[in-house]
Amino acid sequence: MIQLDILVIGAGITGTALSRELSRLNATVAVIDRACDVAEGATKANSGIVHAGYDALPGTQKAMYNVRGAQMYPGLCESLGVSYRKCGALVIGFDEADCAALRDLLDRGIQNGVRDLRLLSQKEALALEPSLNPEVLCALSVPESAIVSPYEMAFALADDAAVNGVSFSFDQDVTGISRLEDGTWQVTTSKDVFICKVLVNCAGSSGADLHNMISDQKLHMVHRRGQYYLLDRAAELPFSRTVFQCPSRMGKGVLVSPTVHGNLLLGPTAEDIPDPLDTATTSDGLSEILKKASRTWPALSVRTNITNFSGVRAHLDTDDFIVGPVPFAPGAFEAIGIESPGLSSAPAIAQDLSAMIASYLSLERKSSLRPFPKHPKPFHEMSDEERTVAVSTDPEYGRIVCRCEVVTEAEIRQAIRRPVGARTIDGIKRRTRAGMGRCQGGFCSPRVAQILSEETGTPLLRITKDGGHSYLLADTIGSFLKGGHR
Amino acid sequence: MVCEQLIDLLVIGAGPAGLAAAIAAKEEGISSLLVLEREKEPGGILRQCIHNGFGLHRFSEELTGPEYAARDIARAHELEIPIECDTTVLSVSPDRQVTCVSPKHGFRRFSAKAIILAMGCRERPRGALCTPGTRCAGIYSAGTAQRFVNLEGYMPGKRVVILGSGDIGLIMARRMTLQGAKVLACVEIMPYSSGLNRNIVQCLDDYGIPLYLSHTVTEIRGRDRLEGITVSEVDSNRNPIPGSEIRFDCDTLLLSCGLIPENELSQGAGVEISPLTSGAVVRETFETSVPGIFACGNVLHVHDLVDHVSNESFKAGRAAAAYIRSASSAETDTADVWKVQDGAGVRGTVPQMISKHPSSDVDLMFRPSAVFRNASAVVECDGVEILRKKSLIFTPGEMAVLTLKKALLDTLSGSCIEVRMEGGSSRG
Known part of the structure; x- marks a missing residue:
């Protein structure tokens, strides 16, 4: 049983943006996700547009959060080192x-x-x-x-949150939510039981399902x-x-x-x-x-x-975002129906939710923050002089693993060692671009799998493409011939 | 500050093309040369081609890939040719400046009198095929699977379908079978295989693996790992025919759907690329459109046999040596060259230009655009037939080579040499 102040369900763009805001408060915070990594839902597969905000009907949540969120992006990307x-x-x-x-x-x-x-x-x-x-x-x-890049944004937000004390846990499928007599929430997942004062539903396409577990006002998505x-x-x-x-x-x-x-x-x-x-x-x-x-x-x-x-x-019948406390469920908050312009809106949604939660729990802001370890410039974008320095500092900058996108071994190891590090081939791909290019990992994936195995101590046969049972390899050739020759 | 090292010849790639080119140049007396290789050992893709069948033309022997490579590596050592492995070239400029990086030597810049491009090719990935379905694990290019099995010692899967009948796919059908996997089918969108006939017989027929011609994969299923695929027959426009679907339960799909010369560095150097071969446009010396930059092997055009790669690369190496000695390209005046054109039924003839009065015989290499039975390949100079080669079969899966003798070329004038197919075409 894990006890904490705030549990955020969902590590997409909304959940990670919120986790970063919450990491500024004096509270224990965890983020859980059903998938194996940050940004595994709609966040990894959308148009990557920070919309200006002309599309949503005036007066809607979408319109308000879009315009506010979009204005936050330049500063946020600058401080997180995310290209924008x-x-x-x-x-x-x-x-x-x-x-x-x-x-x-x-x-x-x-x-x-x-x-x-x-x-x-x-x-x-x-x-x-x-x-x-x-x-x-x-x-x-x-x-x-x-x-x-929506997933790079989510990775950076999560890293910043993690550096400032938020814990992230994956492969956590929520199976039950109940409110205990003392007013806390008990969230049961496929792996753990969490007891929290506040729970926040940022569960993307599962948002309505989670909402319906705790509210009588049913939503349809x-x-x-x-x-x-x-x-x-x-x-x-x-x-x-x-x-x-x-x-x-x-x-x-x-x-x-x-x-x-x-x-x-x-x-x-x-x-x-x-x-x-x-x-x-x-x-x-x-x-x-x-x-x-x-x-x-x-x-x-x-x-x-x-x-x-x-x-x-995650489209709601009502065609607008729902952001705020869940009615008649004290301590439960939600951001549901966060479809386009959700990426643009996420920073503003996170700001508002965080303020509501801070006020609900009477939380103070932390007196000091740990600086965000800005991600080093990709080798691909370095000048010759910067490359010279990089390789002389770390010789693994001298080994190109992904030839199409020019990604070095040093960068792949860094991606695994980030605060919320990559654990899968696709996790490396989205953090470094190795395998993102024209050969689609044909040349680099064996080497990337090897480095993942070395860095995480996971046997090669347990390395996955993208979590779950997406194993890259079936067996070693020796044991397969012995045991598998039918 | 990055120092610049001067060198006569830089060879990019230590696969069979780069090795042969370097050997030839060294034998011609070029001693200031360096071969750069991104892998940790020389040999290129031959390192993972542990089957035999290499070297029949060149050595009159059947060697495995590593054995074939070992001969060139030994010769290169004998000639004291420096090969630096674990080194990736990052850029090549039109004035032959090369930047590269390695863990051992860091970031370096070279200025070369001549450069030989020998970077090889890559496999066409799933994205290029736009095959719909899920993006699960278990889908590999045949060469990636070959590397896992032959170099790393791992089986990518146990129930396998192969899309495309390129040679690597055929070889992997046999390899996976020998390792205990069940290969359910090899599926080819064209009405003929793009692989060598001997590989169809020795890798599919001998193991009872069915080859579905005029079929393609139309759906990929499986959330985490591949669970199955659907194969459909295609019409003459390569569109799937509804109702022809066959479902296969499999955990692995290997793609052998064509090879693409890897010319990103060449393009950075301003080398003109042919849309037909996806390789450089070259003259008979294998010099590209950029003076002093030569190309050979699979980076120039995709070969079927390594023997042909070596043969071509020896010539490129000798020509680069001649260029370095004379410090000039062959004449560039259009009046002094023949333009080589693809005629009916012919695709991607290399070289694309031939100097009048070449220094030796010239091989014209091309692929027929369809299967031709009982046909002739005909070479014409300004409409006059100068060479004819008859064969029972010409197929796109086997590169055809026609040798134009120097003695013949010396008698010719005109401006254009054209290769075309003549006689019984069939698609089957």
């Missing part, structure tokens, strides 16, 4: 109805407090982005729109999957901004966007599915992306595609 680029966005329209919708978006954006929005003519839009479909009729320019194409960063980028089509009831539509790492992202689809963990891609979904994205980008080519993936949005 205000590349701007265009929302494009092809007919008069679209143009009317864009005018509505402009009005909405102004009401929401978004800066520098402007309607563009066809000519202006094409001058800014010459690869656009020449049939574009009008566009909304959104200079405040930015891109970020729709699991809305979005599939993507990710193109090689070696390919020349056709657009310097994120290009959206006019949004619809199902979401912001298919976008074409550069990523902070210089790849091009196409997607997402929006399909309602029964199983929130079903992150398969489908041939229908992938062809739909090509069809829709080619309307934005007629010269579309996926010849340089390096991977397809999908994520599942």
Whole structure:
């Protein structure tokens, strides 16, 4: 039995942002997640856009948190050493109805407090982005729109929280929640029992399920999957901004966007599915992306595609975020329905939740914080002089493990030794980019598995791609022949 | 401050191409040379190719991959050619500056009179195929699985389907079977195999592994580890035919769907890349569009046989030595070269340019774009036939080589040499 002040369920972007805020308070805090790592749900598979905030209806939680959260991003990324680029966005329209919708978006954006929005003519839009479909009729320019790597953000938030005392524990599937007579909460998981004064539901696609375990006011969530194409960063980028089509009831539509790492992202689809963990891609979904994205980008080519993936949005029937105390459940707080613009909103949601919890438990802020160990600059981005220094300080900077993304052995070991370190091949990939490139780990994954095994003392046969039973290898060749020859 | 080391010849890669090129250059008298290799030992991909069948053309013997490599490594040692392993080249510039890094020597910069690119190729990953489904463990390129089995001593899985009938996939079908795995099928989207015929016979037929031509994987299932796949027949446009689905329960899918020359460094140096071969555009000396930078082996175009790689690389090494001695490229005036073109039924002929009055015979290497039975490969110079080679079969899985004799070339003028297929084409 583990006793603490605050238990956060969910280590996605909301849970990690909240954990960092809570680490500033005098309290014992733990974050648990069903998966094997930070950012394993929608956080690892979304568009990576820090939206400016023109899309949400004025007065909604989405609108308020989006605009506030987006304004927090530059400072937060700077202090955490996470790449962030205000590349701007265009929302494009092809007919008069679209143009009317864009005018509505402009009005909405102004009401929401978004800066520098402007309607563009066809000519202006094409001058800014010459690869656009020449049939574009009008566009909304959104200079405040930015891109970020959502999982790198979550890793950095978690590291900062961990350095300041928050503990993280994975493979924790919540099986029961009950309120004890003394007013504390008992949370039973597949591994442990936690007793806490405050529990916070940041459980993403399981948010409604957890809510319904503790509240009589039942919520219903729709699991809305979005599939993507990710193109090689070696390919020349056709657009310097994120290009959206006019949004619809199902979401912001298919976008074409550069990523902070210089790849091009196409997607997402929006399909309602029964199983929130079903992150398969489908041939229908992938062809739909090509069809829709080619309307934005007629010269579309996926010849340089390096991977397809999908994520599942946590969409509430009510179509807005729920942030705050759970009604009639003292000590329980929640952030549910955090779909787009959830990434943009997370820092502001975390700030508010943290303030509510601090007030509920009458918590003081810590008098001093441990400085965040900013992640060293990636070898790939270093100058020759910086590389010279890096290798002379640590010779393992001299061994390139991932040739496509130029990731060194030193960086892979650092990723494992981070405060919330990588324990899987995909965990290394998302922290270092090793295996993220055009060969998709074909050359480096055996070596990465070896380093993981050395660093963590885990036998190679127990190393997984992404937790659970995703074992990389089945057996040694010797014992397989002896025992397995049928 | 990073010092710059001057050197005559830098060879990037100590696989069969780099070794042969370095040996030839040293034999030609180039003594200021260095071979850089990113792995911990020389030999390249041959290190993990423990099956036999290497060296039939070059040594008239059947060697394993490591045995074949060992001969070149021994010769390189004999010639005292320095090979620095555990060293990765980071950049090559058009003026032949090279930066590299290693744990032992740190970050270094070289300035070379000539460079030979011999970085080899990589396998096409799942992403390039856009195969829908989950992203579970258990999906490997055939070469990654080969490394796990042959170098690390681990079995990636026990029930295996192989997508693509490239040679590495075929070799791994046999290898996994010999290690006790059940290989359920080899699936090829094209109506013909892209592997060597001898590998189909010796690696699939001999073990009763079915080859599904004109089929592809249309779904991948399994949340954590692969649980199964669906295979569908495809029509002549390679689109899956509904109703033709076959489901396989398997824990491993190996991909052998083509090799791509690894030319990121070459592109950084401004080397012109052919969209057909994905390798450099070269003349008969294997010099690229950038003076003093040569390319050979699988980084130039994907070969089927290492013997051909070595043969090509010896020539590249000799040509680089000649370049260093004369400090000039062959004539660049377009009037002094033939442009080599792909004619009907031919893809990716190398070299793409031939100097008039070459210093030796010139091999034209290409792949037919489909299977041709009882056909001829014909070479024409400005529309006049100069060479014809008949064969019972030409297939895309086997590179064809036509040798143009120096004596013949010396008699020719004109501006264009074209290779084309003539006679009975069939796709089956």
